[in-house]
Amino acid sequence: MTQRQVLQVFEQYQKSRTQFVQSIAELATRPQNIETLQNAGVMSLLRPLLLDVVPTIQQTAALALGRLANYNDDLAEAVVKGDILPQLVYSLAEQNRFYKKAAAFVLRAVAKHSPELAQAVVDCGALDALVISLEEFDPGVKEAAAWALGYIARHNGELSQAVVDAGAVPLLVLCVQEPEVALKRIAASSLSDISKHSPELAQTVVDAGAIAHLAQMILNPDAKLKRQVFSALSQIAKHSVDLAEMVVEAEIFPAVLGCLKDPDEYVRKNVATLMREITKHTPELSQLIVNAGGVAAVIDYIGDCQGHVRLPGIMMLGYVAAHSENLAMAVIVSKGVPQLAICLVEEQEEHIKSATAWAFGQIGRHTPEHARAVAVANVLPKLLVLYMDTDSSEDLQVKAKKALKSILQKCTYLPALEPMLHEAPSNVLKHVVCQFSKVLPHDSKARRLFVTSGGLKKVQEIKADPGSALREYVSAINNCYPEEIVRYYSPGYSETLLERVDKYQPV
Amino acid sequence: MANLLRLQNNIGQVKEDFFRTNRISEDYRYDETFAAVQIQSWFRGCQLRDFLRHLHRNATIIQKIWRGYRARACFRQTLKTAYFMMKMNFFNEMAVRIQRRWRGFYVRKYVHNYHARRHYLEGLARKNEQVRRDLEEFGEIQRRVREHSEMERKERERCDLAQKMHHLLSTQQRPGVFNSPFRVRPHEMELRMRSVEPALIKAALQKRKSLQGLLGTNLDLHTTQPLPPIPSRKPQGPFCEAMEVQKQRHRPLEPSLRVATSITALAEAREDLRGQERAGRNSARPFQPFSNAHKSRKYEGMIHTCTLYDQVAYGSKHFREENLEKLQGKAVKTGAL
Numbered sequence: 058m059t060q061r062q063v064l065q066v067f068e069q070y071q072k073s074r075t076q077f078v079q080s081i082a083e084l085a086t087r088p089q090n091i092e093t094l095q096n097a098g099v100m101s102l103l104r105p106l107l108l109d110v111v112p113t114i115q116q117t118a119a120l121a122l123g124r125l126a127n128y129n130d131d132l133a134e135a136v137v138k139g140d141i142l143p144q145l146v147y148s149l150a151e152q153n154r155f156y157k158k159a160a161a162f163v164l165r166a167v168a169k170h171s172p173e174l175a176q177a178v179v180d181c182g183a184l185d186a187l188v189i190s191l192e193e194f195d196p197g198v199k200e201a202a203a204w205a206l207g208y209i210a211r212h213n214g215e216l217s218q219a220v221v222d223a224g225a226v227p228l229l230v231l232c233v234q235e236p237e238v239a240l241k242r243i244a245a246s247s248l249s250d251i252s253k254h255s256p257e258l259a260q261t262v263v264d265a266g267a268i269a270h271l272a273q274m275i276l277n278p279d280a281k282l283k284r285q286v287f288s289a290l291s292q293i294a295k296h297s298v299d300l301a302e303m304v305v306e307a308e309i310f311p312a313v314l315g316c317l318k319d320p321d322e323y324v325r326k327n328v329a330t331l332m333r334e335i336t337k338h339t340p341e342l343s344q345l346i347v348n349a350g351g352v353a354a355v356i357d358y359i360g361d362c363q364g365h366v367r368l369p370g371i372m373m374l375g376y377v378a379a380h381s382e383n384l385a386m387a388v389i390v391s392k393g394v395p396q397l398a399i400c401l402v403e404e405q406e407e408h409i410k411s412a413t414a415w416a417f418g419q420i421g422r423h424t425p426e427h428a429r430a431v432a433v434a435n436v437l438p439k440l441l442v443l444y445m446d447t448d449s450s451e452d453l454q455v456k457a458k459k460a461l462k463s464i465l466q467k468c469t470y471l472p473a474l475e476p477m478l479h480e481a482p483s484n485v486l487k488h489v490v491c492q493f494s495k496v497l498p499h500d501s502k503a504r505r506l507f508v509t510s511g512g513l514k515k516v517q518e519i520k521a522d523p524g525s526a527l528r529e530y531v532s533a534i535n536n537c538y539p540e541e542i543v544r545y546y547s548p549g550y551s552e553t554l555l556e557r558v559d560k561y562q563p564v
Numbered sequence: 565m566a567n568l569l570r571l572q573n574n575i576g577q578v579k580e581d582f583f584r585t586n587r588i589s590e591d592y593r594y595d596e597t598f599a600a601v602q603i604q605s606w607f608r609g610c611q612l613r614d615f616l617r618h619l620h621r622n623a624t625i626i627q628k629i630w631r632g633y634r635a636r637a638c639f640r641q642t643l644k645t646a647y648f649m650m651k652m653n654f655f656n657e658m659a660v661r662i663q664r665r666w667r668g669f670y671v672r673k674y675v676h677n678y679h680a681r682r683h684y685l686e687g688l689a690r691k692n693e694q695v696r697r698d699l700e701e702f703g704e705i706q707r708r709v710r711e712h713s714e715m716e717r718k719e720r721e722r723c724d725l726a727q728k729m730h731h732l733l734s735t736q737q738r739p740g741v742f743n744s745p746f747r748v749r750p751h752e753m754e755l756r757m758r759s760v761e762p763a764l765i766k767a768a769l770q771k772r773k774s775l776q777g778l779l780g781t782n783l784d785l786h787t788t789q790p791l792p793p794i795p796s797r798k799p800q801g802p803f804c805e806a807m808e809v810q811k812q813r814h815r816p817l818e819p820s821l822r823v824a825t826s827i828t829a830l831a832e833a834r835e836d837l838r839g840q841e842r843a844g845r846n847s848a849r850p851f852q853p854f855s856n857a858h859k860s861r862k863y864e865g866m867i868h869t870c871t872l873y874d875q876v877a878y879g880s881k882h883f884r885e886e887n888l889e890k891l892q893g894k895a896v897k898t899g900a901l
Contacts, residue, residue, distance in 0.1 A: 112644065314695065318703035320710065347688065350695030357696060390685050391692045 071111060076105055078117040081564070085124035100135050101127065107144050112153060117274055119145065122175055123166045130170035137167060137174060142181040154195040161190065161201035165208050179209060179216060184223035190424040191228040196237040203240070207247030211372035214254035219249060221258060226265045233270045242282045245271060249289035250273040256296035262295060263303055272307035280321035282556070287327035296332040305335060310346070314354040318361075325358055326366045333373035340380035347384060352377060352391045359396050367400060368409050375416030382423035389430045394420065398434045401443075411453040414440055418460030425469045432473035437464065441480060461485055469496050471503055478515045487527050490516065494533035504537055513538065514546040724759055726753060730762035 081099060086089045099121075106118035124139065126133040136142065164514050168175040180329040183205070191203040191345040206225050210217040220226075226246075226270075232244035248267055267289070274286045276437045295302040316328045332351055346352070352374065359370045374393050378385035388394075394417075402415045417440065421431035429438075443449055445458040465488035467476060477489045493512070497504050507513055513534070521528040535543045544550055570579060600693035672678065734740030734754065762767075803809075826832065 315702050316701060318699050318706065320706070348691070351690050352693050353692035354699055357699060383684075386681075386685060387688055390689050 063253070072113075073282065074106065074109065074114050075111070078103070078114050081512050082117050082121035082124065085121050085128075088128060091125065093130045094125065095132060095135070100139050100141075104139055104141055104144075104328065105149070107141065112156060114428045115148070115152070116156050116324045117157045119156065119163050123159060123162040125165060125511070127166035127169070130174065133170045133174050136163070137177045142167070142178060146181055146183050146186045149183075150192060154193065154198050157190050157193065157198045160197075161187065161205045165201070165205035167520060168205060169208045169211075171560045172216065175209045175212050176217050177183070178205075179219050184209070184219060184225070187295075188223045188225050188228060192223065196235060196240045198499040199232055199235070199267070200237070200240045200243050203229060203243045203247045205244065207250045210241060210247065210254075211250040214258070216264060217251050217254045217258050221261050224544045225260055226251065226267075228263075230265045230267045230270060233267065233274075236349055238277075238279050238282055240272065242279070242285050243378065245282065245285035245289045246275070249285060251290045251354060251463060252289065253292040253295075256300065259296045261301055262289075263375055268293065268307045270305055272309050275309055275312050275316065275459075280319065280324050280499075281314060281321065282323065283324045285315075286326065287331050291327060292333035294339075296333060298338045298342070301335045301338045303333075305345060306341060310349045314349070314351060317358040318353050318516045322362060322366050325362060326369060328372060329355060329358060329369035333369045333376060336373055336380075336456065339377040339382060343377045343380050343384050347377060347387045352388055352393065355392045356391055356396045359400060364404070367382070367404070367405070368412055371397065371416050373417045375412065378416065379419040382427065385420050385423050385427050388420055389427065394430055394434045394436070398436050398439070401436065401439050401555050407450045410443060410458040411450075414443060414453065414456045414460045418456070418463045421460070421464035422467060425467050427471040428464050428467035432470045435473070437468075437473055437477060440464075440478070441477065441485065444485070445482065457486070461489055465489060465492060471506070475510055477511055477514055483519075483527070486519065487530070490519070490530040490534070492551055497534055497537045508538070508542065508546075517543070517547045649669055726760050727763040728758040729753070730760070733757045802832060 061227055065318055067547050081094070084546055099280050103118050103125075106114055107122070109115050109118065121251060122136060126136045129413075136269065141546070142164070149160045149164075164178055164187065168178045177536055187202045187206050190198050193199055193202070205221050206229070210220040226310055229244045229247050230250075232240055233248070235241060249269070252262040271286050271289055274282060277283060277286075290304055290309070294301040313328050313331065317325055319328075332346060332355060355370045355373055359367050359374075371516075372395065374388055378388045397413055397416055397420075400409060401417075404410055404413070411489055417431055417436055421428045440457045444454055444461060446454075449457070462485070463476075465474075465485070469492060471493070474489050479495075481489055493507070493516070495505060516531055516534055519527065519531060523533055730808075732741045734743040734750075739745055740754060740757075742754035742757070
């Protein structure tokens, strides 16, 4: 036996190992193979290969593991139970950058499925290793580490706090400043995931100076980066007034409106979400956005898009209008009501409809002027239909009813109220009749119109329990008219007349 | 005697009479006593009733007077209260009137200023219009840029394709695939292939260029610009510096103050002042001194009268309470409030 022959055996073994891991990694890309691989016991075979002497085999094994763990949570659990994570974490600190990337990928794939799995990743000390790899020179490694951190922080406040405690935030902020777009994107997404849970976490992100760097990237041409940036800003702004003010102070305001015209719909959605999160806090912040022309831009944006993308815009209009009557008037002046009315008709999904109904309630509840603007857009019958529809969800019905009630209690625009008299059920009718009873005593033209349009007849047909509010309103209306007219329109008047004819004896 | 005799003769009769009268009187005695008691009781009753009536009459008089006194006192009290209430109502009404005016003013001025709000909403509408226009333009520009880059990309792809398929270009002898003789004109690809260089040639050119770069020499001499001609000899003589000559030649005119001032300067300055005054004025009618003097002119009495019909000077009007010597012995009613 020569030395060459001995070495050939090793070479052959190495070659076949390499081939094995490569083909496993290849097979793991297709979902249909996963089950077969799992049943063949791929986990126990891959684990020793992670500790192989050849770095290429290690990397490829990690890659294959990552792909398997990415597929579903059973496999991810298998990775956790196989005690693979400590090995990965250990080698994350030791090995070359390719291996680090692959290891971070496995950690990410495991952590993505559930809070328990993410906790398992944290428990084996992955956070420190990941944070150290955030300081790596290679952007690919940083990206993988930031991604894994983001997936861990995504699940809940405690995990997020653990990520913050590991000191990831300042490094993520540094990553945001890197020139690579992919890295920026992932870092912004991780910051968004960290700050979404609680005001304290968001404050930590803000204290690391994230807002200024995020705000700089608003005009970046890359759409996916913009998505993450706006998402991060809105997650920061949503918690408290102070944080929202910090976001506004980054002078994002006239600039973000341009992003409402972005071709990417998620960018538009996230911009609208950001504006919604800022406006919901105080009237002053809403006023600021209104003065910057934000309401007009959002209304245009609602007109341009379809479906779930509209939702944050609609809610933003509702929040702005809810603060004060002046702001609600600003929404009306910006031609928001017709656009919302279109949304109410066009949208199929219940939750968007209920958000629209809510927004209408907020716009119309302030003064008769506001209610009139809503009523002129012919919204009341649509809301009534939504309320009466038995297919509507309970939430939608409640929202539609509340909106109807708050608008009707202010509405003095009688042409819009007339049709409601004929269609509304008694609990809505109460408010309609109440409005008539308030307006008619003071308006002679309206009294006349009310008779000729058949409203008075309808009012006489209403069966109200004696002593109820509805009965009071009806009698208040009846008091505005001469008795003969009221009697003439009362049901059964013709029979009484005929009876009188029968009883009459000519002299 | 005769009487005695007659009596003795009639003793029996007398006795009988005596007993009869006694019996009769005995018979009526009870009735008569009862009648006497009746009469007495009636009389006494009348007497007592009369006395009681007398007492009642007197009591009524006393009560009447007392009640009248009480009622009058009470009425006075009620009247006082009613008067007080009336005054209070009046004052309240006046207070409401003042408050109404003040609140209206305050709200219009500071809380809900209609004009300011209308102005704001108009401004907002304008701003919205502008934002919409800007965004529309911005979107349009972005769209155009996207279309342009898309078009460029396609063009590049087609060029690449043409380069790759350059061998299918028709020659003089033989028409190519894209240049069928049955077509009216050659295919677009044919034209494109004519215009581009084949990929191989391009690669060769690149190689050559990189070689040039390595050698550091520029083989293509025609790309450089010719240098400017070298100026001839320096001029002789003790001349000033060229810059100085230039400055002297282009020195601006410096007229004296008298020449510089216009001949109508004074009149112009006056007109200017007047114009400034007019521009700075707030009201159309300027303030003129003594324009209200006629209002404070005092009434001048006629020569032939001695009465003063003019008003007493300010401060001599006073309320009743203040003039105490006129109210000697009268209760001074100080403010009801």
